[in-house]
Amino acid sequence: xxxxxxxxxxxxxxxxxxxxxxxxxxxxxxxxxxxxxxxxxxxxxxxxxxxxxxxxxxxxxxxxxxxxxxxxxxxxxxxxxxxxxxxxxxxxxxxxxxxxxxxxxxxxxxxxxxxxxxxxxxxxxxxxxxxxxxxxxxxxxxxxxxxxxxxxxxxxxxxxxxxxxxxxxxxxxxxxxxxxxxxxxxxxxxxxxxxxxxxxxxxxxxxxxxxxxxxxxxxxxxxxxxxxxxxxxxxxxxxxxxxxxxxxxxxxxxxxxxxxxxxxxxxxxxxxxxxxxxxxxxxxxxxxxxxxxxxxxxxxxxxxxxxxxxxxxxxxxxxxxxxxxxxxxxxxxxxxxxxxxxxxxxxxxxxxxxxxxxxxxxxxxxxxxxxxxxxxxxxxxxxxxxxxxxxxxxxxxxxxxxxxxxxxxxxxxxxxxxxxxxxxxxxxxxxxxxxxxxxxxxxxxxxxxxxxxxxxxxxxxxxxxxxxxxxxxxxxxxxxxxxxxxxxxxxxxxxxxxxxxxxxxxxxxxxxxxxxxxxxxxxxxxxxxxxxxxxxxxxxxxxxxxxxxxxxxxxxxxxxxxxxxxxxxxx
Numbered sequence: 001x002x003x004x005x006x007x008x009x010x011x012x013x014x015x016x017x018x019x020x021x022x023x024x025x026x027x028x029x030x031x032x033x034x035x036x037x038x039x040x041x042x043x044x045x046x047x048x049x050x051x052x053x054x055x056x057x058x059x060x061x062x063x064x065x066x067x068x069x070x071x072x073x074x075x076x077x078x079x080x081x082x083x084x085x086x087x088x089x090x091x092x093x094x095x096x097x098x099x100x101x102x103x104x105x106x107x108x109x110x111x112x113x114x115x116x117x118x119x120x121x122x123x124x125x126x127x128x129x130x131x132x133x134x135x136x137x138x139x140x141x142x143x144x145x146x147x148x149x150x151x152x153x154x155x156x157x158x159x160x161x162x163x164x165x166x167x168x169x170x171x172x173x174x175x176x177x178x179x180x181x182x183x184x185x186x187x188x189x190x191x192x193x194x195x196x197x198x199x200x201x202x203x204x205x206x207x208x209x210x211x212x213x214x215x216x217x218x219x220x221x222x223x224x225x226x227x228x229x230x231x232x233x234x235x236x237x238x239x240x241x242x243x244x245x246x247x248x249x250x251x252x253x254x255x256x257x258x259x260x261x262x263x264x265x266x267x268x269x270x271x272x273x274x275x276x277x278x279x280x281x282x283x284x285x286x287x288x289x290x291x292x293x294x295x296x297x298x299x300x301x302x303x304x305x306x307x308x309x310x311x312x313x314x315x316x317x318x319x320x321x322x323x324x325x326x327x328x329x330x331x332x333x334x335x336x337x338x339x340x341x342x343x344x345x346x347x348x349x350x351x352x353x354x355x356x357x358x359x360x361x362x363x364x365x366x367x368x369x370x371x372x373x374x375x376x377x378x379x380x381x382x383x384x385x386x387x388x389x390x391x392x393x394x395x396x397x398x399x400x401x402x403x404x405x406x407x408x409x410x411x412x413x414x415x416x417x418x419x420x421x422x423x424x425x426x427x428x429x430x431x432x433x434x435x436x437x438x439x440x441x442x443x444x445x446x447x448x449x450x451x452x453x454x455x456x457x458x459x460x461x462x463x464x465x466x467x468x469x470x471x472x473x474x475x476x477x478x479x480x481x482x483x484x485x486x487x488x489x490x491x492x493x494x495x496x497x498x499x500x501x502x503x504x505x506x507x508x509x510x511x512x513x514x515x516x517x518x519x520x521x522x523x524x525x526x527x528x529x530x531x532x533x534x535x536x537x538x539x540x541x542x543x544x545x546x547x548x549x550x551x552x553x554x555x556x557x558x559x560x561x562x563x564x565x566x567x568x569x570x571x
Contacts, residue, residue: 044092051088055089058082082107083107112161120153129145130177146178146181153170190216197212197216207248213244217242242296246296249297257286260280264276273315273316273318277316287305310365317357320357324353324354324368328350331455333455335385335453340386347379347382354371381420399468402468404565408560414432430491432494433491434510440550443559447561450563460559462517463545466529469507470504471502481497481508484540494510508530512529513528513557525547529546530543531543532557
């Protein structure tokens with residue numbers, strides 16, 4: 001059984017291979033047409049065979065000439081005869097002969113090669129002579145020679161297509177060279193005119209320079225139109241030239257403007273502000289004229305108009321601006337010294353001056369938006385200044401080792417925050433509860449308004465200031481001082497617990513408190529300290545310092561502030 005299987009597996013492949021071999025041998029075969037010529041049924045007549053022999057004879061004569069001397073154009077007639085007789089022979093054959101056709105093609109290639117040689121040599125010579133003429137700045141001669149080179153190459157391409165000298169790409173290259181020769185004199189003329197323009201500019205003859213630039217633009221436009229394929233055609237250059245032209249045209253007006261500005265600046269230095277304002281106004285008028293007349297000039301500038309308008313109105317409002325600056329200084333001083341009656345009168349005066357500047361000189365630099373907001377606030381709260389200052393001073397405490405800094409003894413209450421800010425963002429409401437759900441920026445805005453009220457710097461405490469006010473906790477019973485998670489009601493009123501040693505309340509617990517940080521003005525993060533009513537006493541004892549996003553609004557975070565004394569008060 002095993003032997004039968006083995007025989008079967010051997011026999012089947014052998015049978016298949018044999019079958020495919022037989023199919024291959026029985027398939028189509030190549031036909032040898034030259035062998036068919038020996039067949040009597042394909043015998044060539046003698047007169048037709050004579051064509052082949054005559055072709056061979058003519059070719060042989062030509063080869064003999066080549067072996068003795070250089071050929072000339074008349075000698076090529078022999079090669080042409082060989083081609084004609086071979087064509088007659090091929091046409092007379094009763095069958096297709098590969099060899100006969102190959103010989104015919106070979107003869108034609110030889111003929112085209114020899115016949116085109118002289119044209120090729122002459123075309124190359126003409127191209128070389130054109131370059132020499134170009135280098136000698138004989139542009140007419142260069143153009144004439146390169147045209148002859150093109151004609152020669154065209155003749156080769158059209159008449160002798162089987163020659164190796166046939167070259168379509170060379171025609172394109174020669175035409176580009178011809179175009180360059182034609183355009184270069186115009187290009188040179190443009191360059192010479194541009195040098196003349198430069199000389200005129202050095203002499204500040206702006207109008208003459210602009211007129212000459214207009215001529216250059218016309219020539220460049222003609223060059224771009226007539227010689228589009230030339231590398232000297234440049235539409236971008238036309239735009240540049242037009243910009244230069246309008247610059248030259250606007251230059252005299254621009255210099256006049258600069259002159260008025262220089263005079264005005266000098267008057268400002270001498271504090272002759274009215275005269276300066278008049279000069280700035282004239283410069284402004286001329287700048288508007290320039291903008292309307294020369295739209296594409298690089299000196300066209302709406303920013304310049306706005307700047308001159310600002311300078312003009314600033315100079316014109318100098319007296320009012322001086323009054324505003326003096327009153328602002330005096331208001332801060334009076335508030336700082338608690339001369340509140342004087343401060344209130346001056347708040348009304350400065351508010352009137354600010355309004356006048358805003359209405360009469362809207363572009364003046366004395367229109368200080370921040371100062372306007374400050375005075376609007378102080379004017380709004382003017383009648384409450386005494387009460388607010390009294391409240392603050394009554395609750396300020398000195399910080400150990402910090403002679404300049406005083407800390408507010410309680411966290412800012414919701415009532416106090418509402419008085420200053422006009423809103424209460426807290427979630428757990430109660431006038432005497434600490435304000436919460438305020439961001440770091442909100443706390444900063446509150447301090448800024450208190451600075452306006454006090455005439456002193458008011459800000460959030462720094463970490464070391466907070467810790468100095470807190471003091472040591474080693475012998476402190478926290479439950480007496482701290483609102484923690486032990487309290488059932490959660491958030492408590494300020495002063496619900498006993499004060500710490502320095503006299504401040506709720507430094508720990510109740511709400512965690514925002515800290516001042518310079519980095520917070522440039523970063524998104526800010527810190528708060530002290531723990532809150534949700535923390536355990538153990539956590540609060542560690543004086544937790546936490547960092548969150550400065551925009552965080554949490555019912556667990558509030559703040560208090562510190563006041564920096566004036567230096568005069570310290571001495």
